[in-house]
Amino acid sequence: MRLIRFLIAIACLAAGVIVGALNRGLIHIDLGVVILSTNLGVALIVSLLLGVLLGGLAIAASVVLPLRRRLARAERQPTKVPPATPPET
Incomplete structure (x- = not known):
């Protein structure tokens, strides 16, 4: 199992x-307040990655x-246990 996870x-890497x-x-990327290059x-x-994390959080919630x-x-x-009934013969 460890080998499969490692592979x-x-x-993915x-x-x-x-x-x-x-x-x-x-x-x-223009975010309105700041521009990221x-x-x-x-x-x-x-x-x-953000989509996966937000989707996981949404599913969890x-x-x-x-x-x-x-x-x-x-x-x-x-727990309510029903009363025992004798077996039918």
Whole structure:
């Protein structure tokens, strides 16, 4: 399992280096208050990373946290065990 993780990490690192190397053009990003000057490869990688992080936070806030709350509430309530019935013969 460690080998697979290592290989995936190396592949992602290589893909990032390739994207950065193939997109060397200088761009200017106007944020209204400040203008950032960077190359296109860095801008692509940073925007992809921000999208993944914000998407993960949105999923955590909308799905994971409510499920954890529901699980905690269910663990606090006593479980109702149905009465034992004799087996039918």
